[in-house]
Amino acid sequence: MSLVSAGLVDLVRCRRCSRLVDYLATLPVKRGFSRADYHAAPVAPFGDPAARVCLIGLAPGAHGANRTGRPFTGDGAGDFMYPLLHQAGFASQPAATSSADGLRLHDLYITNAVKCAPPGNKPTPAEFACCRPYLAAELAALPQLKVVLCLGREAQQSYLRLLQEQGHIARLADYPFNHGAVQRPGVGPYLVASYHTSRYNIQTRRLDAAMFLALLQQVRRLAGGENG
Numbered sequence: 001m002s003l004v005s006a007g008l009v010d011l012v013r014c015r016r017c018s019r020l021v022d023y024l025a026t027l028p029v030k031r032g033f034s035r036a037d038y039h040a041a042p043v044a045p046f047g048d049p050a051a052r053v054c055l056i057g058l059a060p061g062a063h064g065a066n067r068t069g070r071p072f073t074g075d076g077a078g079d080f081m082y083p084l085l086h087q088a089g090f091a092s093q094p095a096a097t098s099s100a101d102g103l104r105l106h107d108l109y110i111t112n113a114v115k116c117a118p119p120g121n122k123p124t125p126a127e128f129a130c131c132r133p134y135l136a137a138e139l140a141a142l143p144q145l146k147v148v149l150c151l152g153r154e155a156q157q158s159y160l161r162l163l164q165e166q167g168h169i170a171r172l173a174d175y176p177f178n179h180g181a182v183q184r185p186g187v188g189p190y191l192v193a194s195y196h197t198s199r200y201n202i203q204t205r206r207l208d209a210a211m212f213l214a215l216l217q218q219v220r221r222l223a224g225g226e227n228g
């Protein structure tokens, strides 16, 4: 999918959230890197234009996607997730190290609810709302979408708010967040919830590889079987 077709042509130049713009400009860089090594801008989604599955994360990691310019690339959350996406047939390779590493997604599109890295991984409600039109454009540009996989409660909430704004659902409370839950908000795609693949959740064993792989296999069944 091109950024133009997804209505995202202005995304990388977006400066609507001043708190996030300031944060990206002043964020101390990781040891061994210089400021020039950092993307430090909104992170565009990527994936298969014919995807039946869309994975929505929270926001770019400060030293992962915000550095490499591709969602979940270059940090612990991606190091956990991409080998399992590869094992489940959604990614062409297990390693995700840079935006030029050759990784391709099959039947999967990956984005974040908020496209700029926030302080403490905590976007404000206003920042979620400000970025939602981009999410709306992305989802509208996936004609074969069958399953939305939300990583974490906040990503699910923002997706549900979008459905509410579009008139597809009445109350967010009708769709509680529970890891592994499969719901059908409105007449649209299935909604599948997962704990976020953050380093914290992995280290505390809230989420492990077997759990996430089982969820990916369930997502594939919901989407209609083997990915092409």
Ligand code: SF4
Pocket (backbone or CB within 6 Å): 011, 014, 015, 016, 017, 020, 021, 042, 114, 115, 116, 127, 130, 131
């Ligand atoms: S979070 Fe979204 S709306 Fe806010 S500045 Fe970044 S791209 Fe723009």
